[in-house]
Amino acid sequence: MCPLQGGAKGTVPLVVGLCLAALLVGLLGFSSTLNPLDALLGRGAIVTVPDLSGRPQPGAEADVRSIGLVPEVRTSYSLSGARGTVIGQDPPPGSRVREGSKVEVVVSRGINRVEMPDAVGKPIAEVTAPLDDAGIEVEITRANSETAPKDVVISQDPGPGVLVTGEDVARFTVSDGPATRPVPDVSRLALEGASFELGKAGFAIGTITPADDANAVVGSVLRTDPPAGTVADRDTPVNLVQAAGPPPVSVPSVIGQSADAAASAMTQLGLVPNVIRRGSGAGGVTTQNPAAATVVRPGAIVTLEVGAGG
Known part of the structure; x- marks a missing residue:
């Protein structure tokens, strides 16, 4: 506390100045950044992110916490990093961040070796699920096929049984069904x-x-x-x-007509007359089959019986 009472009037500015200086020293004592504003706002110190590459996960987390940072761990497959060791981080080593900031720590799950399935003739969704789970890149090309149903695998590369890793690409040609x-x-x-x-x-x-x-x-x-x-x-x-040929026609009635006249009438309609003569073969038509008004197609046979002449 700065005493201002009882002193000479000229000493007031000096006393105020000494009080402000004391307050500043107090704030600097509470600020790890030597910035009074940081102390007033409750902001942490600026620290350097350590290099965590290759460190076992527990040690890496401890290193991050020891300088006031917060580790966030996720895992990923790796062809080079031993299982359980750090293979990546964000922010990168040497970055300057404030205390309390988060650091993403990527930990190796080991090498992801997966056996290629025998996929030809199977639905594509069935054979890619294990590859997707292992993080293997899958490349699908579609093609028409006269024999394979739609969405069924036609060919694959690599072949069945081959071990693939995260650096490989599994390629499948999938049927789009027959072409139009x-x-x-x-x-x-x-x-x-x-x-x-x-x-x-x-x-x-x-x-x-x-x-x-x-x-x-x-x-x-x-x-x-x-x-x-x-x-x-x-x-x-x-x-x-x-x-079906020409349109049907109605058989005309030729009863009583001469054989020649009846035959001519049938021929003009595209029908085939079959004249049967009775007795001397003279006289008119006595019967016809099919009967008059019967609907038949051209080319049908009409039988005409001609009675004996008088």
Whole structure:
């Protein structure tokens, strides 16, 4: 305490100065940084981060704590650092930090040697899990395959049983399934030929629907659904429209007509007359089969019986 009372008036500044100096000395005594502001704000001293490389974990933690820092430990695989020793730190050695700061200490888990799985033919998720757990880098390339289902391994490098470490890369080629392909043009082909071409291209045969067409060969393919040139997945069903020949016709009534007139009427409609003459073969048509108004396709046979002439 600085006494100010009872003194001469001129001594007040001197006494105040001595009091401030005493207070400053007191603050410096409480500050390890010799900075009074640090003491007022409760800030720690500036210290140098030690080199922890190669130190066993317990010793490294003790070294960090001994200078007022806080160690935070994490582990990692290493090809060179012995298990349980320090292989890295942050901040690096020689850094200047305040007391109470954190120092990350990376401790070796040892060498991560893992045996490559026999992966071909298996789902990629199944074979990479052990490699991921061991910290092995995995590189995946995708490719279309006509034989391997999607997401199944087609090839691998290194091969099964090879030991890999954290410095290696495990490479897998994985199926993306069959590639898409265009529907071939099978119009004008017979059904058998169209089926062969579609199967060869990787498509399945869907429904077969007949359609009238006077200009197409009976039995030939008129069109497909999806249409020719459409890009689709393998095994997509392709529906076929097949020519059934000219449209059906109604058989006319020719009862009572002469054989020649009845035969001509049938021929004009694309029907085939089969004339059967009874007796002398003269006279008109007495019966016809199929009967009048029966719907048949051109090329059908119509039997006509002609009675005896009078």
